[in-house]
Amino acid sequence: MTIVSFAIQKGGTGKTTSAVMMSALLARKKREVLLIDMDPQASATECLVDPSQIQENPCIGDVLLHRKDAKMRNAIRRCDYLKTLSFVPSKPAMLIDEYWGSYSNIFPDTLKIELTSVEKDYDYIILDCPPNLLHFTKNALWASEYVINTLEPEPLAYEGLNQFIVSILPDVKLHNQKLRPGGAILINRAPATRVYLPEEIKSRILNNPQMGQGFLFRTEVHLDQDLAKMPFHRKPASEYSSSRGVSDYAALTVEFESKIPP
Ligand SMILES: Nc1ncnc2c1ncn2[C@@H]1O[C@H](COP(=O)(O)OP(=O)(O)O)[C@@H](O)[C@H]1O
Numbered sequence: 028m029t030i031v032s033f034a035i036q037k038g039g040t041g042k043t044t045s046a047v048m049m050s051a052l053l054a055r056k057k058r059e060v061l062l063i064d065m066d067p068q069a070s071a072t073e074c075l076v077d078p079s080q081i082q083e084n085p086c087i088g089d090v091l092l093h094r095k096d097a098k099m100r101n102a103i104r105r106c107d108y109l110k111t112l113s114f115v116p117s118k119p120a121m122l123i124d125e126y127w128g129s130y131s132n133i134f135p136d137t138l139k140i141e142l143t144s145v146e147k148d149y150d151y152i153i154l155d156c157p158p159n160l161l162h163f164t165k166n167a168l169w170a171s172e173y174v175i176n177t178l179e180p181e182p183l184a185y186e187g188l189n190q191f192i193v194s195i196l197p198d199v200k201l202h203n204q205k206l207r208p209g210g211a212i213l214i215n216r217a218p219a220t221r222v223y224l225p226e227e228i229k230s231r232i233l234n235n236p237q238m239g240q241g242f243l244f245r246t247e248v249h250l251d252q253d254l255a256k257m258p259f260h261r262k263p264a265s266e267y268s269s270s271r272g273v274s275d276y277a278a279l280t281v282e283f284e285s286k287i288p289p
């Protein structure tokens with residue numbers, strides 16, 4: 028069993044799309060996968076299920092707050108279209124709890140402790156983090172063995188990646204020595220509206236002593252509308268499309284398994 032966070036403090040970089048797609052494609056390969064939606068915006072949950080079907084299901088916020096005696100095992104749902112994929116949902120109600128500071132005092136090792144009762148049931152536990160470094164991301168990083176970053180090939184995204192690797196990772200490692208960088212995935216989701224400098228960004232990553240050769244996944248994700256339609260279909264795109272983006276993620280999943288064994 029291996030726990031992997033998809034994290035970076037910047038928003039809209041492809042964390043959720045990557046976490047959902049790679050969880051689904053690993054599950055299609057008969058890996059037992061648990062995807063935990065650590066973002067109160069519930070984007071990963073919206074890509075997997077109609078929220079009206081999980082109203083009674085405890086969410087990750089309930090588990091972390093030990094609310095109504097919620098236990099991790101009771102919060103896990105199996106996808107009915109893909110039996111080897113399970114998930115723990117997030118709910119937008121968590122946003123208002125977060126606004127009022129309900130999660131501010133949870134210990135950073137709460138998720139790690141909660142996972143001990145279920146982790147033996149899975150090959151991979153994938154944690155989709157919010158676009159900040161607060162309590163949900165901190166809990167995810169303290170529980171993980173690997174962290175994967177996603178970024179668009181633009182200058183500020185590179186700076187965000189550098190800040191994460193240089194400042195955040197060493198701090199987490201003081202508390203979780205097992206955590207290792209799992210590498211970064213380049214996501215080309217908006218080339219027409221952004222200043223993309225892919226060759227420059229790749230060369231910076233290659234020449235950064237804390238990243239270097241092999242840090243970047245070889246496969247890049249192309250712009251693909253089918254990937255963006257997951258919240259309409261309530262399914263990972265691999266369940267309804269064989270588009271370019273889906274095959275990109277299939278190739279990324281092969282790389283993922285060779286870098287990160289179960
Ligand atoms: N390769 C892609 N092609 C087109 N749209 C994409 C692609 N990857 C992500 N998106 C869309 O871009 C937005 C941000 O992606 P998302 O995965 O939610 O990022 P994050 O979780 O880092 O905030 C979402 O609307 C998503 O559907």
Ligand SMILES: [Mg+2]
Pocket residue numbers: 042043044066070071156157158
């Ligand atoms: Mg997200």
